[in-house]
Amino acid sequence: MxxxxxxxxxxxxxxxxxxxxxxxxxxxxxxxxxxxxxxxxxxxxxxxxxxxxxxxxxxxxxxxxxxxxxxxxxxxxxxxxxxxxxxxxxxxxKPRARRAPAGPAIRYDLAPGLPDLRAFPRRRWADAVRSVIGSAGHYDLDLPDPAGHAVLRATLAQYLRRSRGADAEAASVSVCAGVTDGLARTCRALRAEGITDLAVEDPGWPRLRAAASSAGLRVHPVPVDDDGLRVDDLAHTPARAVVVGAAHQFPTGTVLSPARRAGLVRWAREVDGFVIEDDYDAEFRYDHHPVAVMQGLDPGRVFLLGTVSKTLSPALGLGWLVAPAPVVPALRAANPVAAAPPVLDQLALATFIDRGWYDAHLRASRRRFRTRRDLLLTTLATRLPQARASGTAAGLHVLLHLPDGTDTRGTVRAAAAAGLRLADLDDYRVKPSPGRALVLGYGNIGDTEIPAAVALLGEVLTR
Incomplete structure (x- = not known):
């Protein structure tokens, strides 16, 4: 019964x-x-x-x-x-499995890739969510549009025009889960359009290379120097599309020079190809105002990818993709089952931006990160005079160049055992390089922890 x-x-x-x-x-x-x-x-x-x-x-x-x-x-x-x-x-x-011994506790986090999670604007985000839940119509609770909710797409287009100098309309914006998701969607669309080869920056995010490969594209690394991606080297590859961090390249921290920007757009026109601009860390510039996106130079040839993962939190899983208008139909057709982020979260972000809270959060974050960066650079210069920092004018990380012969991989392991999380520059290279450097992120470490973290790094390097 x-x-x-x-x-x-x-x-x-x-x-x-x-x-x-x-x-x-x-x-x-x-x-x-x-x-x-x-x-x-x-x-x-x-x-x-x-x-x-x-x-x-x-x-x-x-x-x-x-x-x-x-x-x-x-x-x-x-x-x-x-x-x-x-x-x-x-x-x-079966008997209950014994819990594996826990690894060493991480006391200090100097790994790159995270904003200040302590400073997530909980109250205002909660206010945005409450507002959305109270005002959303029943039709907003229907199956989500794969391209994203129309309200957020319009809000993002207006925000990107105002703050990043983009040439964006709501119809060209897609809401995605982040830059990796946006790149995977873009690569599937390019593959459907007959593009089989994609160039990426070296060094660069391995996840972007993996996303391109998973979409069926052949990936070609192109070196980066002090002016950004080397366009002359790009011309020697069979690629007809390239992923580039124009405003702040990760992990070198370089800004694509005006001449390289113009050369990259010219290259895309000559090969009938596309530039995929990763607007990484663009909101955090400390020596002058943030550099505008290069997408505005040729919106018919440049895709634009962005996310709130480095400004608010990766836990939100919210990003955007601005596609050239002629490619939008191919983008939609190539990603028919792409999962859009939850609608209520999309509407909360739209509210958060529309009420000016996102701009206020960015202003406060820039002040906080500038102070934290200055403290880190001063402490590094005092404690580790044999090392040299670069890529410091923007973003949430610096490159720490170490003397030749330093075992950076061993340093990362020893630091982790001592409770300090670091990253080796070689982890972001396609092939190892003789240059020895660590990538030190300062987004998710407290100001008061920096002196102790640098002191611990110094101890590890002198062992």
Whole structure:
């Protein structure tokens, strides 16, 4: 017979047939349901009175059955709480695995790639979410548009025109889960258009190379120097598309020079190809105002990728992709099942931007990161005079160049063992280089922790 108790969201079948006393048959039916896995470990069973009503028996029958199963270890009762299943086929079939020893605790985080998670604007984000939940129409709760909600797309287009100098319209904007997701979508569209080769910066984010490869493109690394991507070297590859960090290249920290920007657009026209601009760390510039996106130079040849992962938090999983208008149909067709981020989160971001909270957060973040960067550079110069920092004018990381022969990989391992998280520049190169450097991120470390972190790094380097 069916047994249900909606207060505990519990429903199963309890077989009470056969011979024997009724409380024994109820216990047997519950035991079988538990052993078969229909009642999982942690599930609450109905109160004895409710189950007795369902079975058409006295409450005493159910309490006797529960008492028997508690004694056998199938159920557990706690005063003031529901009676719950305490047994599962999995835990009975094999002994509980011993927990692996925990690795060394990380005390200081100097790895790149994160903003200041302590400074996430919780109250204002919560206000944005509450506002959206109260004002969203029932149609907003329908299946999401794969391209993103129209409200956020319009808000992003206006924001990118105003703050980044982009040539963007809502129709050309797609909402995605971040830069990697946006690049994967772009690469699938390019592949459908007959483009098979893509150039990437070397060094650069390995995840971007992986996203391009997963979309079926052949990847060609192109070196980066003090002026950014070397366009002359790009011309010697079979690529008809290239991914570039124009405003702030990761991890070198270089800004693509005006001559290289113009050369890159010229190259795209000559090969009938495209530039995919990763607007990484563009909001954080400390020597002058942020450099505008190069997408505005030729919106018909340049894709623009952005995200709030480095400004708010990667936990939001919200980014954008601005595509050249002629390519938008191919982009939509090549990604028919692309999953859009949750609609309510999209609308919350639109509200967050429209109310000026995003701009206010960025202004406060720039002040905080400038102070933190200055402290890090001063401490490095004092504690590690043999090292040289570069790429310091923007972003949330610096390159720390070390003397030739330094075992940077060993340094990263030794630092982790001592509780300090670092990154080796070689981790971002396609092939190792003789130059020795560490990538030090300062986004997610407290100001008061920097002196101790640098002191620990100095100890590791002198071992």
């Amino acid at each position: 069916a047994v249900s108790q909606t207060n505990f969201a519990w429903a199963t079948l309890v077989e009470v047939g056969g011979r024997g006393r009724l409380h024994d048959r109820v216990a047997r039916g519950l035991r079988t349901a538990i052993r078969d896995g229909r009642l999982a470990e942690g599930d609450a069973v109905p109160p004895s009175r409710a189950l007795a009503e369902e079975l058409g028996c006295s409450r005493w029958v159910v309490t006797e059955a529960y008492g028997q199963l508690i004694a056998e270890g199938y159920l557990a009762a706690r005063v003031g709480s529901a009676t719950r299943v305490s047994w599962s086929p999995q835990t009975a079939a």
